[in-house]
Amino acid sequence: MNSKGGTGLIALILALTLIPFFLILVLVMGIQDEQDRRAGTSCLGPGSGLGSGDKLAPMGSFIKPVDPSTVTFTSGFGQRWGTEHQGIDLAGAIGTPIYASADGVVRHAGPASGFGQWVVLDHVIDGQLVSTVYGHIDTYTVAVGEQVRAGQQIATVGNRGESTGPHLHWEVWPGGWGTAAVDPLPYYDSAPAPGQTPAGPPTAVPSAPPEGNLAQPLPPSAGSEQGLQVDAKKLARAAHLKFGDRIASIGGWRADGGYASDHTEGRAVDLMIANYRSGDGVALGDEITDYVLANAEFFNVEYVIWRQTYYPVGGAPSLMEDRGSETENHYDHVHISVHGQGTDERVVSWGSLPGGSGNATTMAADCLISGDGVGDYLADGTVPDEYAVWIERAGSICPQIRPSLLAAQLAAENGFRHGDSAPVSVTGAMGPAQFMPGTWASYGRDYDGDGRVDVNSIGDAVMAQGHYMCTIAATIDGWIDDGTVSAPNGRTELYLAGYNAGEGAVLNSGGFPTGHTDYVVQTRPYADKIIAAEPQYRAMSNQ
Template sequence: MTGTARIGVAVASVVVLLLTLLLLVAGVDDNACASTTGSGPSARTASGARTMPLAAGTFTLTSGFGMRWGEQHQGQDFAAQPKTPIYAVADGVVVRAGTASGFGFWVVIDHNIGGEVVSSVYGHMFAADVAVGEGDTVGIGQRIAAVGYNGQTVPAGPDGAHLHLEIWTRGGRFGGGTAIDPMTWLQASGTSPNTTATPSTTPGQHESAVADAGNVGAELPALPASIGTEAGLQVDTIRVARTIAVEFPQIQTIYGQREDPLPDHPSGRAVDIMIPNPTSGNGKALGDQIADYLIANAALLRVDYIIWRQTYRATTGESNLMEDRGSDTANHMDHVHVTTLGGGDPDGAPVESAATNATSAGGAGCGSSAGESDLSPGAVPADLEPWYRQGGAVCLQISASLLAAQGKQESGFRRGLTSSSGAQGLAQFLPGIAAALASDGRPYVIDADGNGNASVWDDGDAIIGQARYMCDIAAKIEGWIAEGKVSGDLTTLTLAGYNAGEGAVLRSGGFPTGSPDYEIQTRPYVANILAMAAPMSTSMS
């Protein structure tokens, strides 16, 4: 992008259990799901499918991928009780099973994901708890080991028990590959756009409402009318409400869809979990427990973010204290607010108000899976693909393929670029735009990769920022079209607004006119991106 470098991609996690949820809520026959031979928490059958390494409810996410104690932490730590079962995250072959420096005993599995070698590395087990050997073929969700505290753990001993998981792409652990954030990879769609999740009937050592909810044959009961109503809620939000009602019987009230200036509740993507006696020690402890539970199980429950006791917590790891809004309820001191990715209406119909959803622009994605499923495998560098897929789920108006084509136009997927106008990084953000506040009150560029620093130089932060900004522009222009102030194709006008400024679109009543720059710069910019987006998409003609 020239002059006004802007791009936006907000966090929206990938579709991990959408089909299962639709079956759950709509009551579709069990046979509509593919069968599975896995025995883990979320086994899937399609090539490229992946699952969490521990059953839901058995772990807490602790140290994440990124800098830690002055050095790079190459994986994600899953704190759990010793002996908690560990499952293979995908189909593959065991290439290492033995002692390793710092790991105690490790297991390394190579997977063929879309023709690319990807390795999953599991560390800190004891040899006696490892159930596989080198050369073994394993299936997704197959139990391979149990959590231990072997090697270097903090603290040492049982209190430091955890699984250290690494994901290596582009050749794998022993093929010159690159370590990436495991949570980004785990939450990403499989290489097949039709990949669906079919959890097994044995969720692991500790059964939980999350695991039970995943079983088509063991669906959770509908939210009791005495607690709240599911009317108007999207499928992910329904699942959260049902799970909390089962897992935390102390909760007696859950509020759902309602009118609100912000989009989360009107779109059906949010619920408020009211905490009994919230000012008491027990009340605060209960709220803390629910908040931690939602974050720990965010991937399976498709949670976008939560707010509790005036603190915003994103599933990406970002956390911040919100401004004082003047009352306990407004400050979320008496309830846990949770916004999900959405997942669509229970009957499979699209969400009614795309414009309303898009105004969140990454504060909480709109629940569309179109962007996640329309990016052709291999269309972008492998380590960027999960981020573009997540970006495509931010709002209904902006697809993953469009974001990828825009990224190619901006930087050619090259890192470290600074334009003559000062635009920076993969998404070519001007510093002022990167720091500007989106419609959700946060900067466009946020700490999407959870490394503790929001930066235009980080792949995930830049792409997530790209979608956040694009979705904000799309929401504004869609509103102007509805008001009759602007006419034209929404995608074309959004790209033009990104390049020339949305104000130029409004002033011109459509594609920007009145300046030579719009013809020699903006029009080719839009045309190039639309041309590149088509071959990157599985759905565009």
């Protein structure tokens, strides 16, 4: 063999050996790149709680909540044993896996009256809110606020609560939980099983049902219409249709009217809030109050009272005197007084459940998930370019105050105006962050290095805002840690209240400020507006 021939043979052998190796390497790297890309853009991402028992479906799917081969249909939707059965029952062995029917966010997970334990998921499908309910479960593996995927195992079949045997009770609520449930059987029958690929496009979820007929009396399980005038009956029925068993009970007439005659006259309705001290309880009361006031003309409302605050229709809210107890101060219920129209039901036009505010949800449809790192960077284009660098810098001073919160706060304070376009407010607040002169004297610095300490300078004002908010956060955290202040709705609203009303107002109230009308008409809307707006400023991933 000559040397030239030997060299060629060796080259051929190397080519046949190495080329397949490199092809396999490229393929593996490509797969890994795709997995990394999906992990970077997925709403779930690493550490999401996905497990080996999941049977994930394509994004946007609507699937059966259980493998149909493991369960038996035993009870349908509608009247059963004198009450409304709002779902279907699927009997199966304890421990049978239960899967999320669609991509969504966990609204409830844990103990539930009647169900023993349940999970409730919120989904945004075709632009509308839809909720699914999973009742009588034995165990669950998700938490409130967690984002889940269609086909992710969320629970197991159980026999808890008011149950005659192990089964899953499954409900579908177009329009969101607490509105009106629909028969889920057609959607169960037409949906693919977990792990199966749909033969066609994703199964359509039903549209929200027609608005409820208010001529239907209030079910005895929800409350009593005894002694109520027609406007009060209409309101009580609407509250039940709108909010369902989120309201613990509905009351109205009583012989002892207390401070006013509206109860004895049958013109008042009390909507009781079960966990009224919790963040969810406060949010429900706010939601009910908003809904009633938005439809005050329809219900012929005179006024609403909630959390010691009096809301007259057509007038400004005001703080009421302290009557000595949580019930008398209306912390555990929303009180609504109507004009009445008597008791003759033959002359009333009942109508249908009106829309309007009151069906709020905290779920974000754009895959923004709370957790470490979220809010550390601003979403592109959400703030003026000249603000972005300063907001991200100020949002790195302390872990409690992130850029997305500062951005939402600046939008609420002065709409990102500065210089000549940022006029002094009627209270004397100045600049992009609306500093009062005394506070600016303590926190104002030449952060932008132009040789001036200027309240209208973006750099100076935003950095001072960040330092002031971090000081407030540290102070309030100390009060919470030593038990002086409580934060049932989270600490962020207290930080914002401290910025708006002063830390002393938080300390004096032992939590969110109370005891002055300004806290009702200014501080509460200020904090709520910023917290609601904050997610829009978050980037999906680090920039």
